[in-house]
Amino acid sequence: MITWSIRMVSLGIILHLIFFQKREIYATWAWILLLTFLPVPGILLYFFTGQELRKIRKEEEKEAVGRTTGDNYVEIFVKGEEKFRALLADIKEAKKEILIQYYIIKKDELLHLLEESLLKKAEEGVSIRILYDSLGSRQMRKRDWVRMRKRGIRIKKYAAVKRVPLLFPLNHRNHRKIVVIDHYISYVGGFNIGREYLGRDPRFGVWRDTHLKITGSTARVLRQVFYQDWGEEEVGKRYERGGGGTTVQIVTSGPFSTAPHVRNTYLRLIAQAKEKIWIQTPYFIPDASIMTALKLALLSAKEVRIMIPCKPDHMFVYHATLSYVRELAEMGARIYIYRSGFMHAKGIIMDGMIYCYGSANLDMRSFYLNHEINAIIYEKTKVEEMCRIYEEDLKECCLLEELENSSKKPEIHVKEQLCRLLSPLL
Numbered sequence: 001m002i003t004w005s006i007r008m009v010s011l012g013i014i015l016h017l018i019f020f021q022k023r024e025i026y027a028t029w030a031w032i033l034l035l036t037f038l039p040v041p042g043i044l045l046y047f048f049t050g051q052e053l054r055k056i057r058k059e060e061e062k063e064a065v066g067r068t069t070g071d072n073y074v075e076i077f078v079k080g081e082e083k084f085r086a087l088l089a090d091i092k093e094a095k096k097e098i099l100i101q102y103y104i105i106k107k108d109e110l111l112h113l114l115e116e117s118l119l120k121k122a123e124e125g126v127s128i129r130i131l132y133d134s135l136g137s138r139q140m141r142k143r144d145w146v147r148m149r150k151r152g153i154r155i156k157k158y159a160a161v162k163r164v165p166l167l168f169p170l171n172h173r174n175h176r177k178i179v180v181i182d183h184y185i186s187y188v189g190g191f192n193i194g195r196e197y198l199g200r201d202p203r204f205g206v207w208r209d210t211h212l213k214i215t216g217s218t219a220r221v222l223r224q225v226f227y228q229d230w231g232e233e234e235v236g237k238r239y240e241r242g243g244g245g246t247t248v249q250i251v252t253s254g255p256f257s258t259a260p261h262v263r264n265t266y267l268r269l270i271a272q273a274k275e276k277i278w279i280q281t282p283y284f285i286p287d288a289s290i291m292t293a294l295k296l297a298l299l300s301a302k303e304v305r306i307m308i309p310c311k312p313d314h315m316f317v318y319h320a321t322l323s324y325v326r327e328l329a330e331m332g333a334r335i336y337i338y339r340s341g342f343m344h345a346k347g348i349i350m351d352g353m354i355y356c357y358g359s360a361n362l363d364m365r366s367f368y369l370n371h372e373i374n375a376i377i378y379e380k381t382k383v384e385e386m387c388r389i390y391e392e393d394l395k396e397c398c399l400l401e402e403l404e405n406s407s408k409k410p411e412i413h414v415k416e417q418l419c420r421l422l423s424p425l426l
Helices: 002-020 025-037 039-050 054-060 080-092 109-123 142-150 218-230 261-272 288-299 315-329 364-369 380-394 410-421
Strands: 067-077 097-102 127-133 154-158 178-181 185-189 206-208 211-215 246-253 276-280 303-309 334-338 341-343 347-350 354-358 372-377 397-399
Touching (some): 002 025, 002 039, 067 080, 067 218, 067 380, 080 178, 080 185, 097 218, 127 218, 142 154, 178 218, 185 354, 211 218, 211 372, 261 354, 303 341, 315 334, 315 410, 347 380, 372 380
Antiparallel strands (some): 067 246, 178 185, 185 211, 276 347, 334 397
């Protein structure tokens, strides 16, 4: 009786996937195979991670697509010490408002420094809000926020579970990293709050990331995104113009979006490239469209470089990544393994003319499951600066084929292919 009931539930989910959800076909097949041959774990995995929210609550996501502002000044940070030193300095000078949003916040020395700075600003009457993801910052407890709450700092955790009753979308996380100060200074990129992002975790060593400080009207776009994620209408809309001339476009997407806008941005840049496509990402699990676009670029004799870490922070994802990059390497892509620490930068440079960096990895989780945010920079001198940074990173890399050819070992090959098979479910 129990077995029959499990089979009926599994069949019901399969029919729902086929007739009522418009997923990528390979993702649908992956779910069908899992639910057919492993129904119990398949059912549990589906209810906790696999449900598509786009149709359910799509009206909640006002996508920041095509929001371009042209009066910005952009600074690039690749080291955590420099990024957080600049952030703390800007917080010290804040007069009106500080908005802070991170996927991961950990209780360690970096949070202590941030807390001390924020408490001083709260005493001066500055409005402060902190938004964090309930899963990414799961180490934090209510007691960890007591001092800040008592001093008037508003703190909230993003929990998609509460936003969609009776469902368990644990797989849909808010992966954005946003700071907005006084309506015109903003930060967006890959760094979270934790000692490893300062390079102080021996497991990872040097932490190589990319974060942008954008001073100008782009801050108002990031402010709108923050308030949307907070769940309130934006208030106090008084903006100051920046002093720069860099054009910046902000793109967001998430499980409530009408389309995978960040994925589409990556796809557009790959398709439009005439000469060079340079990618950095800790996780490379592309969907069929991205993979096809990169293969077409290689067949058209365009230069494709992909830089990934030498060590995993998620073993399953890393093996899937190696499977995909090996396939592109066989077609002529140059796959660089960053060996100086952990490569966490997320972005793409197209023809040395445009770059797109932010919170989104080049993987299906960032494309379809997480709330993500990226900035596209069109100003040539700033793109040239990012190219120089990329080329400096190459000095810390080796080519994939220069490593021991572990792919020839049968057990490694099997592991990579199995991880790739299940990658649509990540």
